[in-house]
Amino acid sequence: MPGIDITDDPLLAGRLFSYLDTQISRLGGPNFPQLPVNRPHAPVNDMLRDGMHQTAVHRGVAPYRPNSLDGGCPFLAGPDTGAFVETPVEVPASQKVREAPASFADHFSQPRLFWLSMTAVEREHIIAAYTFELGKCYEQAVKERALKVLANIDPVLCEEVATGLGLPVPQATVPLVSADPSPALSQLGAEWPLDGRIIGIVTGPGSDLDGVRTIRQSILDGGMVPLVIAAAGGALDPGGDPVPVQRTFATARSTEFDAILLAGAPAPAADTARDAKSDHHTARTTGLDPRLLLLVTEAYRHGKALGAWGEGRTVLREAGIPQDAAGVVTGDNPGTVEEAVTGLLGKHRAWDRLTPGP
Numbered sequence: 001m002p003g004i005d006i007t008d009d010p011l012l013a014g015r016l017f018s019y020l021d022t023q024i025s026r027l028g029g030p031n032f033p034q035l036p037v038n039r040p041h042a043p044v045n046d047m048l049r050d051g052m053h054q055t056a057v058h059r060g061v062a063p064y065r066p067n068s069l070d071g072g073c074p075f076l077a078g079p080d081t082g083a084f085v086e087t088p089v090e091v092p093a094s095q096k097v098r099e100a101p102a103s104f105a106d107h108f109s110q111p112r113l114f115w116l117s118m119t120a121v122e123r124e125h126i127i128a129a130y131t132f133e134l135g136k137c138y139e140q141a142v143k144e145r146a147l148k149v150l151a152n153i154d155p156v157l158c159e160e161v162a163t164g165l166g167l168p169v170p171q172a173t174v175p176l177v178s179a180d181p182s183p184a185l186s187q188l189g190a191e192w193p194l195d196g197r198i199i200g201i202v203t204g205p206g207s208d209l210d211g212v213r214t215i216r217q218s219i220l221d222g223g224m225v226p227l228v229i230a231a232a233g234g235a236l237d238p239g240g241d242p243v244p245v246q247r248t249f250a251t252a253r254s255t256e257f258d259a260i261l262l263a264g265a266p267a268p269a270a271d272t273a274r275d276a277k278s279d280h281h282t283a284r285t286t287g288l289d290p291r292l293l294l295l296v297t298e299a300y301r302h303g304k305a306l307g308a309w310g311e312g313r314t315v316l317r318e319a320g321i322p323q324d325a326a327g328v329v330t331g332d333n334p335g336t337v338e339e340a341v342t343g344l345l346g347k348h349r350a351w352d353r354l355t356p357g358p
Helices: 010-027 109-116 120-135 140-151 155-165 209-221 280-286 290-301 312-318 334-345
Strands: 089-091 094-096 198-202 225-230 234-236 243-245 259-262 305-309 328-331
Touching: 120 140, 120 155, 140 155, 198 209, 198 290, 209 225, 209 243, 209 334, 225 243, 259 290, 259 312, 259 334, 280 290, 290 305, 290 312, 305 312, 305 334, 312 328, 328 334
Parallel strands: 198 225, 198 259, 259 305, 305 328
Antiparallel strands: 089 094, 234 243
């Protein structure tokens, strides 16, 4: 017999979800079909390679299909190989067959709707992301095939990515879908929760530690995470009310933070010469730790909110960041600056700073 299929009874078929969950829970991973007691007598050449308890020895280099790297293998087994075949079963007014609905052939209406719903700055991010990721692909045929897919989503998207890759722009192979943009798909124009946002607080020898303590507590009270950054670890003012240091200039990088507050303008630390992130020319010309300038300029280019008071404004000036730029807050009162910066976090980024020019 070709095989045993599942029941047509929807109530009994629903139990299949429970069986799968039970196997995963009891055995701690999705690879329970590889256990001898669960393994079918006929070998199965699937493409499931991840997860705990993976013991199968897979062949080939492409864990997906269709593919060109493995010549399209593995192929679906057909009736001529004696593999399991799902036999059509008559049901009232229809047939049960192993086929995907016709709507599964619609590959482009949803991505086109998403693209049309993006603002100019979000489209620039999407173009940059495609160009970056495809630029690392070593298979020319894969790049060209990806561009053909993009051509069916939007000609501008395809043309911009193709320009970045230095490849010709292909023509669309299907008519472009007409779709009305949905503002709900865009990040712009909405406010987002602040819970869990990470704010870096840069300190130096001349920092107002009372102000640092105040804004640190305010950030905690707002459900966010303050991380104090200093030249070395340990604590600031250990003899008084210590302020714990969670990051140093050697360990801090802008990608970890949603916003950065500058409470000081520290000079190059003792370990500056040993750190590959250090620009020694910058250290000599500015008198600031070069890793701090790298941290701030990266955050600025990524559209993150910046705040500064006291000596912290010197860092903005030496980094070439206008104090009146979008998403940059300066002032004399640490609490006022921190409040304004956290207010900007609800929008994720300072989008006006990232909006492309005409």
